[in-house]
Amino acid sequence: xxxxxxxxxxxxxxxxxxxxxxxxxxxxxxxxxxxxxxxxxxxxxxxxxxxxxxxxxxxxxxxxxxxxxxxxxxxxxxxxxxxxxxxxxxxxxxxxxxxxxxxxxxxxxxxxxxxxxxxxxxxxxxxxxxxxxxxxxxxxxxxxxxxxxxxxxxxxxxxxxxxxxxxxxxxxxxxxxxxxxxxxxxxxxxxxxxxxxxxxxxxxxxxxxxxxxxxxxxxxxxxxxxxxxxxxxxxxxxxxxxxxxxxxxxxxxxxxxxxxxxxxxxxxx
Amino acid sequence: xxxxxxxxxxxxxxxxxxxxxxxxxxxxxxxxxxxxxxxxxxxxxxxxxxxxxxxxxxxxxxxxxxxxxxxxxxxxxxxxxxxxxxxxxxxxxxxxxxxxxxxxxxxxxxxxxxxxxxxxxxxxxxxxxxxxxxxxxxxxxxxxxxxxxxxxxxxxxxxxxxxxxxxxxxxxxxxxxxxxxxxxxxxxxxxxxxxxxxxxxxxxxxxxxxxxxxxxxxxxxxxxxxxxxxxxxxxxxxx
Numbered sequence: 377x378x379x380x381x382x383x384x385x386x387x388x389x390x391x392x393x394x395x396x397x398x399x400x401x402x403x404x405x406x407x408x409x410x411x412x413x414x415x416x417x418x419x420x421x422x423x424x425x426x427x428x429x430x431x432x433x434x435x436x437x438x439x440x441x442x443x444x445x446x447x448x449x450x451x452x453x454x455x456x457x458x459x460x461x462x463x464x465x466x467x468x469x470x471x472x473x474x475x476x477x478x479x480x481x482x483x484x485x486x487x488x489x490x491x492x493x494x495x496x497x498x499x500x501x502x503x504x505x506x507x508x509x510x511x512x513x514x515x516x517x518x519x520x521x522x523x524x525x526x527x528x529x530x531x532x533x534x535x536x537x538x539x540x541x542x543x544x545x546x547x548x549x550x551x552x553x554x555x556x557x558x559x560x561x562x563x564x565x566x567x568x569x570x571x572x573x574x575x576x577x578x579x580x581x582x583x584x585x586x587x588x589x590x591x592x593x594x595x596x597x598x599x600x601x602x603x604x605x606x607x608x609x610x611x612x613x614x615x616x617x618x619x620x621x622x623x624x625x626x627x628x629x630x631x632x633x634x635x636x637x638x639x640x641x642x643x644x645x
Numbered sequence: 646x647x648x649x650x651x652x653x654x655x656x657x658x659x660x661x662x663x664x665x666x667x668x669x670x671x672x673x674x675x676x677x678x679x680x681x682x683x684x685x686x687x688x689x690x691x692x693x694x695x696x697x698x699x700x701x702x703x704x705x706x707x708x709x710x711x712x713x714x715x716x717x718x719x720x721x722x723x724x725x726x727x728x729x730x731x732x733x734x735x736x737x738x739x740x741x742x743x744x745x746x747x748x749x750x751x752x753x754x755x756x757x758x759x760x761x762x763x764x765x766x767x768x769x770x771x772x773x774x775x776x777x778x779x780x781x782x783x784x785x786x787x788x789x790x791x792x793x794x795x796x797x798x799x800x801x802x803x804x805x806x807x808x809x810x811x812x813x814x815x816x817x818x819x820x821x822x823x824x825x826x827x828x829x830x831x832x833x834x835x836x837x838x839x840x841x842x843x844x845x846x847x848x849x850x851x852x853x854x855x856x857x858x859x860x861x862x863x864x865x866x867x868x869x870x871x872x873x874x875x876x877x878x879x880x881x882x883x884x
Contacts, residue, residue, distance in 0.1 A: 396775075523735040547733055547776065550777050551777060597733050599730075600723070600733065602694060603694060604795060605715065605719065605747035606747055611747045612746060613746050614746075614751030
């Protein structure tokens, strides 16, 4: 019961429900049709290029930003969804904003405050790269259902253990969030209305019991796995998502473009 | 199963105390008993998830021991009480494929098993769904499919009707009646036992306390009362 069904991470009133299945929103688009594996590879390549671009190559970073905006448009992800999900970056950005104030070295006066030049560059670096990278990741999650991302990791030959951990997290995160929501509801129903820090005790103990219940569920899940022949390694299905070469080329385009910008600017100066 | 004995670590009284039970191929048997009578303990023995202190389990002529564990687990399909424990993969498709993939089935053969199993429980349309978002009845049927995909000779179901609404229960009973595998159905839902199983056993004191046609077992009100079992309010004993 999310307040807004278009946003997967909305926590509904009192229910604490997580909707991982609603992360993928976009209308049918070229990006949505691509298999998950090339998209993941494209995202990794693009984020890597952006991260290693020197911070003084302002032109390259601006071009990268334009590229990401174009991607949002092509993928037909609503701008509002992108902005709402970018809110997750807020703590990092808030930290970045303090850098010019606490930085040392050469100072520049802006009105009444003296700002560190180094700090300003550090701030620009963090803000620009984090926003570009996060937006690219948002495009991926908004156009790819979560189980497909898991399968994509498998297709990319990620270590099976890692893929299994991600898969279990995807499966049980919502269940645990639901349980937490029900516990909160049960507390509210008995007139628990925490406002101050010293009222935190029931919440802390409910988190504790949630941990124990989750641990016990883990044991039961393991029994269920063993009953179906599980012996320490996740089974191989032999199912491979058909991936055309053209899909890979399309998915890598943003990364190629970004590295071209970076190289041009770096050589030009 | 012959002369099974089992005691949980630290417990004074054994849960199973010389229990013997034979299920024929294709037979459906209800296992009835009060809470704590050892029903769940019994089913965990059948495919070696718990090891008995004494006694032996034999499935399709194979005696259960460490060496035969894999073989026996292929023969015995367990459907657990909480479907959320049983369905642990991101999609229904992955989950149904898990068991047969562990047995070494790959590619197209694996796809065929998944399609057959989902078809047998009427859940083909759910294959790309996330288990978390299925209804109780759908979860239960998919949980059954995950086991059917391993093509077991014996199905063991622990409280298959808990948390199901009447319609979910009826649909599930219909699915079970059309399966060729032998079934051991642990339940205290007596009408469900009557609807699905021609034979019933009552577990009490760590042994089989009664064994007979379900209709006769349920008609013996004094026997049921001795084992803390009751027909739902308003139900006359079957004749």
